[in-house]
Amino acid sequence: MHNPTELQKIIEQAIPKLAYPAQPANLYEPIKYIMSLGGKRIRPVMVLMAAELFTDEVTKALDVALAIETFHNFTLVHDDIMDNAPLRRGKQTVHEKWGVNNAILSGDVMMVESNKHLSKVDVNVLKPVLDTFNQTAQGVCEGQQLDMEFETRDDVSIEEYLEMIRLKTAVLLGGAMKLGAIVGGADDKNAALLYEFGENLGVAFQLQDDILDVYGDPEKFGKQVGGDIIANKKTFLHLNAKALINAEETDILLGEHENTSNKVKAVTLLYNNYGIKELANTKMEQYLAKAYQALDDLVIAENRKTNLRELAQQIMVRES
Amino acid sequence: MHNPTELQKIIEQAIPKLAYPAQPANLYEPIKYIMSLGGKRIRPVMVLMAAELFTDEVTKALDVALAIETFHNFTLVHDDIMDNAPLRRGKQTVHEKWGVNNAILSGDVMMVESNKHLSKVDVNVLKPVLDTFNQTAQGVCEGQQLDMEFETRDDVSIEEYLEMIRLKTAVLLGGAMKLGAIVGGADDKNAALLYEFGENLGVAFQLQDDILDVYGDPEKFGKQVGGDIIANKKTFLHLNAKALINAEETDILLGEHENTSNKVKAVTLLYNNYGIKELANTKMEQYLAKAYQALDDLVIAENRKTNLRELAQQIMVRES
Numbered sequence: 001m002h003n004p005t006e007l008q009k010i011i012e013q014a015i016p017k018l019a020y021p022a023q024p025a026n027l028y029e030p031i032k033y034i035m036s037l038g039g040k041r042i043r044p045v046m047v048l049m050a051a052e053l054f055t056d057e058v059t060k061a062l063d064v065a066l067a068i069e070t071f072h073n074f075t076l077v078h079d080d081i082m083d084n085a086p087l088r089r090g091k092q093t094v095h096e097k098w099g100v101n102n103a104i105l106s107g108d109v110m111m112v113e114s115n116k117h118l119s120k121v122d123v124n125v126l127k128p129v130l131d132t133f134n135q136t137a138q139g140v141c142e143g144q145q146l147d148m149e150f151e152t153r154d155d156v157s158i159e160e161y162l163e164m165i166r167l168k169t170a171v172l173l174g175g176a177m178k179l180g181a182i183v184g185g186a187d188d189k190n191a192a193l194l195y196e197f198g199e200n201l202g203v204a205f206q207l208q209d210d211i212l213d214v215y216g217d218p219e220k221f222g223k224q225v226g227g228d229i230i231a232n233k234k235t236f237l238h239l240n241a242k243a244l245i246n247a248e249e250t251d252i253l254l255g256e257h258e259n260t261s262n263k264v265k266a267v268t269l270l271y272n273n274y275g276i277k278e279l280a281n282t283k284m285e286q287y288l289a290k291a292y293q294a295l296d297d298l299v300i301a302e303n304r305k306t307n308l309r310e311l312a313q314q315i316m317v318r319e320s
Numbered sequence: 321m322h323n324p325t326e327l328q329k330i331i332e333q334a335i336p337k338l339a340y341p342a343q344p345a346n347l348y349e350p351i352k353y354i355m356s357l358g359g360k361r362i363r364p365v366m367v368l369m370a371a372e373l374f375t376d377e378v379t380k381a382l383d384v385a386l387a388i389e390t391f392h393n394f395t396l397v398h399d400d401i402m403d404n405a406p407l408r409r410g411k412q413t414v415h416e417k418w419g420v421n422n423a424i425l426s427g428d429v430m431m432v433e434s435n436k437h438l439s440k441v442d443v444n445v446l447k448p449v450l451d452t453f454n455q456t457a458q459g460v461c462e463g464q465q466l467d468m469e470f471e472t473r474d475d476v477s478i479e480e481y482l483e484m485i486r487l488k489t490a491v492l493l494g495g496a497m498k499l500g501a502i503v504g505g506a507d508d509k510n511a512a513l514l515y516e517f518g519e520n521l522g523v524a525f526q527l528q529d530d531i532l533d534v535y536g537d538p539e540k541f542g543k544q545v546g547g548d549i550i551a552n553k554k555t556f557l558h559l560n561a562k563a564l565i566n567a568e569e570t571d572i573l574l575g576e577h578e579n580t581s582n583k584v585k586a587v588t589l590l591y592n593n594y595g596i597k598e599l600a601n602t603k604m605e606q607y608l609a610k611a612y613q614a615l616d617d618l619v620i621a622e623n624r625k626t627n628l629r630e631l632a633q634q635i636m637v638r639e640s
Contacts, residue, residue, distance in 0.1 A: 024469065104424060111431050115450065115457075130450075134435050138436075141425055
């Protein structure tokens, strides 16, 4: 078995070897560009890791891992258009560099590339692989749609928010685990448990991201601390606070401040007063517990589960 | 065997029965909307027709036919964004009605829906079906990319133009025929010949469209006669004329006229003087001949080929 770092290396070595047609260059260059921007390759590593629980031939799962990573990057290209984002991992987004139309079309062809990778799996698992992938892809699109709609809605409930992050972020982690399990040769029960592990870990991860936006160490957190507060983003913290606070405090939460730093301070104080961080931590721990429960229930030798626990810990790095 | 009209009816009856999730409504309503706008359903009819050459159970090919029609409509949604088109079949385009971001995402999920339809075919043909579909989808994306790039290029050659329309329009007709053949149970040789038939018919169809833009009967042609001339579109006629005319005539071809009707008249006169219509007709007939040759070479009973000949004639309706 390979440890997470070794699996990441397998992915990093495979990506530059992916062959795309030379022409039309402007269709394929953006794919090479976005795929080379890096990131932790968590999703394809999850595919390989899940497969390796059931087979020693981890390369059997490489095509599916590349399909998942290509699909994930496709969603980044299209999401960045929709969010009008100038930067991705510190570099120009595809639509900034090549224009919106080109970015739409390169994204489209990335979806085709994902499906080409998938179609290479053993024909005896092709149908369940396709079904799992398509269900995953559909969920991710639904999550992005809900996320966009929430921006202009004032009545988003906490349950709706949890469902949105489940779809937008977590089903892809669940799908990655399940796909790896299927190509590795898992039975239906183990494949379903690995899906549960990935999905619950995904929701926990997103809740952690919501918490770190407010309480993260600016040195360690990759984004601007307080960015969600400044943007009035409807995070788990925001929605919980909104449900508890009075009218005056609502003005603080939703109002615009000339000094954004003062707004971050004021809203953080509000969160502190209402124990919002603890609420979010509790919810996050619930999802994590469900993820670990799925691991416990997994019918494989205990010593094979070490990598998955290590991965979960890597993903859920706590700020003290 | 069913005639083309009966096959079209099978498609028209199947489309309203397609079930999409109720939520998020704004993700799925655009799919129902664009799929219900009609059209001649040529591509899914081609799938069924090709299948019926080899099987009496035409419904075996229905999922693939719906995959092709869904994919085609996905390309319309995204192409209309890129072309900034306000209308499609006389109705608002999806991005006009729901906004660009929504249209991008609904298009994306249509691609997933296409793949879901595909995954329902018999597992013994699943792999060749996926390979053919993915190759087709990739070609269509490449064609759209070239079409966009040609708008700002001054050095497009006639060969490049033919390759662009082959990719953008013709490979989907070829792919539809081949997919139908595969699910119907054709051998590789017949499937390849049906691809040839569809692709060559597709190029001939696009060349006819170029000709009709200038020489079509305004009563019968669905679009504004002379539209390509006014837009300086690099059609087969435009590119052939450009290669033959002198500098003064080039000003007529490429210049802007205050009176668009005068420009159409002047460029048509130019085309007439250089026999451009005949050039285009000759090229179109060459592709048609290749399409019919593929039909002749098809190893099935001659009386089963009648429907395909009828379809080709329906598509290639001549203006006298």
